[in-house]
Amino acid sequence: MLSFALHSPQMEKAMYALKIVFGFIFVLFIDTINRLQRIEAEADAEQQHHHDYNYETSLKAKKFYSQRNLYLTGFTLFLSLILERTSALVLELAKREEELKSAKNQTAEITKGQKRLIDMEDDYKKQVEVLNVQIRELKRQNLDYDTLKKQADQQQKEFDRLATEYNKLESTLKEGESKKDI
Numbered sequence: 001m002l003s004f005a006l007h008s009p010q011m012e013k014a015m016y017a018l019k020i021v022f023g024f025i026f027v028l029f030i031d032t033i034n035r036l037q038r039i040e041a042e043a044d045a046e047q048q049h050h051h052d053y054n055y056e057t058s059l060k061a062k063k064f065y066s067q068r069n070l071y072l073t074g075f076t077l078f079l080s081l082i083l084e085r086t087s088a089l090v091l092e093l094a095k096r097e098e099e100l101k102s103a104k105n106q107t108a109e110i111t112k113g114q115k116r117l118i119d120m121e122d123d124y125k126k127q128v129e130v131l132n133v134q135i136r137e138l139k140r141q142n143l144d145y146d147t148l149k150k151q152a153d154q155q156q157k158e159f160d161r162l163a164t165e166y167n168k169l170e171s172t173l174k175e176g177e178s179k180k181d182i
Contacts, residue, residue, distance in 0.1 A: 015087065022080040029073035036066040 039062050046059065 018080075018083075022077065022084075025073055025076050025080065029070070029077055032066055032069040032073055036063070036070055039063045039066055 039059065043059055043063070046055065
């Protein structure tokens with residue numbers, strides 16, 4: 001409801017109309033002060049002349065009505081100031097509540113985003129650990145492969161040397177047999 005009052009054009013119009021009414025009451029207050037001063041001046045002027053009880057009674061009644069109107073309009077103006085300040089405070093409270101609500105929503109969204117980022121960071125750390133293990137395994141396999149390759153090269157050289165030696169021996173053996181045949 002306060003948010004309605006905060007953003008409502010009807011509420012703004014009502015506050016404007018209320019200010020006009022209070023302005024009119026202020027004019028009545030000023031008029032009452034002027035009337036009371038005029039009655040006081042008449043009373044002072046009448047005291048110097050003869051005493052007419054009907055005139056004196058009507059003068060006191062006018063003074064009473066003017067004083068009553070002074071108190072009523074003065075009290076109404078005082079209440080208008082209180083009402084104006086209270087309404088300003090209530091509207092300010094409504095604004096602050098809206099700001100608080102939006103700040104809470106933003107904080108909740110930011111917290112969700114941070115939690116999501118922390119989860120992603122944890123996932124990435126796990127992936128990095130897995131990849132580091134795989135790198136170590138691949139390095140070990142690469143080392144094994146290099147060792148196996150060296151062994152294969154050595155065996156190939158040994159095979160070539162033995163094949164060459166075998167061929168020499170065989171050719172020597174054939175030469176020895178062909179010399180025997182001769």
